Amino acid sequence: DAKTTQPNSMESNEEEPVHLPCNHSTISGTDYIHWYRQLPSQGPEYVIHGLTSNVNNRMASLAIAEDRKSSTLILHRATLRDAAVYYCILRDGNQGGKLIFGQGTELSVKP
Amino acid sequence: EPEVTQTPSHQVTQMGQEVILRCVPISNHLYFYWYRQILGQKVEFLVSFYNNEISEKSEIFDDQFSVERPDGSNFTLKIRSTKLEDSAMYFCASNERRYREKLFFGSGTQLSVL
Numbered sequence: 218d219a220k221t222t223q224p225n226s227m228e229s230n231e232e233e234p235v236h237l238p239c240n241h242s243t244i245s246g247t248d249y250i251h252w253y254r255q256l257p258s259q260g261p262e263y264v265i266h267g268l269t270s271n272v273n274n275r276m277a278s279l280a281i282a283e284d285r286k287s288s289t290l291i292l293h294r295a296t297l298r299d300a301a302v303y304y305c306i307l308r309d310g311n312q313g314g315k316l317i318f319g320q321g322t323e324l325s326v327k328p
Numbered sequence: 329e330p331e332v333t334q335t336p337s338h339q340v341t342q343m344g345q346e347v348i349l350r351c352v353p354i355s356n357h358l359y360f361y362w363y364r365q366i367l368g369q370k371v372e373f374l375v376s377f378y379n380n381e382i383s384e385k386s387e388i389f390d391d392q393f394s395v396e397r398p399d400g401s402n403f404t405l406k407i408r409s410t411k412l413e414d415s416a417m418y419f420c421a422s423n424e425r426r427y428r429e430k431l432f433f434g435s436g437t438q439l440s441v442l
Contacts, residue, residue: 251430260332260419260433261371304371314384315361316431318371 221305226323229295237290237322239305244285247310252279252290253318254301261304261318264290268310300326330354334420334434341410341441349405349437351420360403361421361431362395364388371419377403410441 222240229235241250252264265272265279267288272279278291292299304321333352341347353360362374375385377395394406403422407414417438421431 253431255371260421260436261431262433263430266430314359315373315376317373318363320370 221307221319223303223305223319223322225320226325229292229299229324229326231297231326231328232294235292235295235299235324235326237292237303237305237324238287239289240287241305241307242286244307245309248307249310250279250281250285250288251306251308251316252277253304253306253316254299255304255321256298256301261316264303266308295324295326297326297328300324330432332420332422332432332434334418334437336437337435338438339440341439343412343441344409347407347410347439349407349418349420349439351403351405351434352401353403353420353422354424354432355401357422357424357432359383359423359425360395360397362405363419363421363433364416365419365436366416374405407439410439412441415439415441 249266249268251266253261254264255261265274265277267279267281280289302321302323304318306316332354335350360377363371364374365371373386375389375395376383392408396404417436419433419436421433423429423431
C-alpha cells in the first residue's frame, strides 16, 4: 500500500478555513485519495475522496496537485465539532477493499 | 443516513474467556470489515469479508479470531481465548461495493480483558 505523510497536529481558530496537507509521492495511477476523520470516542467517518480533479462536498473540499503527489483537505469554516484526527489514505481503485490508516493529523479548533 | 450498529458498546471479560462482538451492517451492503484500535494507537485492519468468506486478513487476525455472518443481518467477530493485549476498541465497517466506495464505520465496542 502506498504511503502518505501528514503533520502530526495542527491548530485552527473557529470559523476560519483549515488546510490539511498530505504527501503521497509514491501514488500509483489507480490510487484514489481518501480522507476520513475520527472524532473523539467515535469510529472513523468518511469525509471525501478523489482521483485527479478537485472535489467538493458538503463537508469539505479536496485539492489534488497536478502531479498527484500531494493533496490538501480544506475545511472552509472550522467549527469546534471539526476537532478530530484526519486521515489521508490511498486506496487502489482496482482492488478497493480495506483502508490502511496511518497516524493522521490531530486537528484542534480554538474558540 | 443509514448506520452500522455495534453491540455491546462496552464488554468486560476475563482472560481466557471467549467473546463475541456483534455488528449489524447497513442492509444493502455486501462487504464487511473489522478493525481495532488500541488506546492511543492507530486504527488497524483485521479482516474483510465478502460472499460468506474472508477475502483478506491481517497478521493480527490469527487462529484465535473468527468471523461469521450467521444470518442476513448480523456480522460477528469471535475471539476464542482472550488475552490482555486484545483490549481495544473494535470497529465494524461495511460498504456497498468494494471498489472506490466509502466505508461506513460503527461507533465501536470497547473490549476490556482483565
